[in-house]
Amino acid sequence: MTISPLLDATGVAKNYGAVAALRNAALSVLPGEVHALMGANGAGKSTLVKILTGAIPASAGRIEVRGRAHRVRSPADARRAGLVPVYQEPSLIPDLDILSNLRLTRTPVEPFQEWVRELGVPDLDLRETARDVPLAIQRVLDLARALAVEPDILLLDEMTAALPANLAERVLDVVRRQSRSGRSVIFISHRFVEIAALCDRATVLRDGETVGVVDIEAGVEERIVELMLGAKVEKARRAPSAAEDGGAPSRSTRIAVRNLAVGTKLRDVSFDLKNGEVAGVVALEGQGQDELFAALAGSVRPSAGTIEVDGEAVRFAHPVEAIEAGIAYVPGDRSEALAMKQSVRENIALPFSAAFRNWGPISRRTEGVKVQSAIERLQIDTRAQREVQRLSGGNQQKVTIARWIAADARTILCFDPTRGIDVGTKQEIYRLLRQLAQQGKSILYYTSELEEVGLVCDRAIVIFGGKVVDILPVEIADEPALTRAAYGLPRDAKAGVHAGAQTGAIAP
């Protein structure tokens, strides 16, 4: 006898004009299981999620909840059916305090507070304005808010992506318990480790279709990757390391940062960024890395310290001054960088028109050549190019980078550019950044995924508590070493711990 599924969606399709975002998706979730939903970017995960939760209507398909056909016309419908989502972006209203946010969704306060404590945030003030709560905590609150209404099906979209390790662990714990009590969880993530540890089955989407449902067991990662990529199965290749790509003998310094401080977060940071290198920046959430990038990009003014570009001290008052010095900023949040309703071409060419002297007629031909070569270089899928918002997340991210390739920026500041995008696109971005470095450009690369340091960077600058605590060459910058450094532990801490375990030999 088979258990009847709690949620059963079949033949779900969604068209945007001529573009099919979802063609034939199916998802079946059993009671008490944690079900992973996977797929490369642009495979249709987000679209399917939005349809299931009533955010957008489906063009076709059938959705059954507990065996009965169910029409989800609005998020409220989905809630009534017991399906509650936690989206990738924080959903608290920034200008209301937390209590008012709870009232807005009629969330019972007591269970909410219990869940918040459960999730590892002991001292939450309900009177605090949501805007002032750190991003990572906001995510936890979103989750607690969803849990407080005791949903039958909890839908988590990249829940752990923006969380520091300790909070992520708590979240996974809670998800496990949720499933033990007979409730189901739909779990969307790019992290295999989490999926292997947490999920029972996985549904894999590719190009808007469900291409397989697999049981999670040892070695299933290969199978899932195969399904996700379809024909183009390709082992993740290591980008050439610094040693391999020649290691130019005397690289000149492009940007010299000395004792830089911004506000209260970034306190004292000094480092050099050289021509022809990719320098990684590694830090836990909120250690001042946002402020560092904003200062280098000209978005905020430093409160102390100096920035030198090619040996000359600069004080940027507006991003345009950084751009004129050849420094471009690619923010982690794509919605910060893109004009979503405009075309791919207009987005890439946007910096060309920025200066007053370039307000005149646009030379379609020269612009076309530059834009086209950038599109080709990044292999942007331009089928849906009339509006950037219809591109997949990975392609959108490529557009944000293509803009500065077309503008020929000498330095690119990449802030976590691969967050929430698929494996294939990540590989392409790594390769591109290495190429740029080989051509003598310099790249500052903040990443929240430590394994990327080994794939892309020549060095890793580790920031903790607003200060540079270590600069590791890529050879020794493996994940354990970076993690230790990111928590502010000294480089030889491992040896120390070992020694300590064998009763108290103190390093000389």
Next chain:
Amino acid sequence: MSISTVSGQPASPGRRIRRFMSDYPLVPLIVLLLLLVLVLQTLSPGIVNPRWLGNTVKFAIPLALLAGCQTMVMLTGGIDLSVGTAATMAGFIVATQSVDNPHGVAMAIALIPALVIGFVNGIGVGVFRVHPLIMTLGTSLIGVGCLQVYQRTVISSGTKYPDFLVWLGTGVTWGFPNALVLFIPVAALLIFIQRRTGFGRLLYALGDNERATRLAGVKYWQVILALYMLCSLLAGVVGLLYVGLIKAASLSLAEPLVLPSVAAAVIGGTSIFGGRGGYTGTIVGALILTVLTTLLTILQMPEGARRILFGAIVLLVTAAYLRIIEDR
């Protein structure tokens, strides 16, 4: 467990029509316009003739030009309620100044207040970040006040309308209204600015995502200041044209055109939230509104009923049109 592929199902005719309309948003508007003309002809056979056509175009032009200002501002997510005042001031001043001055000088003087209004709007919105609705409402009221003061100083001198403006406003050559001499180049220029210049591209981008334009190196205040000045200048020119058409300078000369100018832009598919739309749609929108007015006039209804119907139709058309072209 996975479902076999049923991809590439043929689109139904309804879907195809919607897709077509979403790709060519101008088509449904033109169809609607022709439909309205057809209704007009049915209700009152023989009314649609070259003379009627010329008249309709003549009255649609000031509205279309003012809606052109509105379209540009709306692309950035703003709105300009002071266009009526800028136009009224220009019209009123040219009529009173022409008595003592050469007509060219009078026209130049008449455009100065418009530029000042645009400058103040631009500084307020661009530098001090006042909401465009409030900013332009404020300058509009101030402008009207100034005009009342000005009126007292010229109350005895009477009015005079430069021949050129009368020719432009009311004249007809070979069946075409002379106002087309002004309208066609201006419309072409506006469309060119929107589609093919860096400035135009910035308007769309600003309305779409201001933060993104900042990161791309755009200085917000520069664009906004240029935009509002350009917009007010154009409104001033419309005022000159309109006073030539109406030949009765008053303190509320162009005021009745302000809200229809917003309506024309919205009916034409320009999003009031910015980032989407264009002037071609607005032109058709202005024509639709003008024909609609004629239609309601010949229906011989009481004024109240006519207004109710006008409002309802504008709402209906806008809602239906947005549904068609958004294609969610």
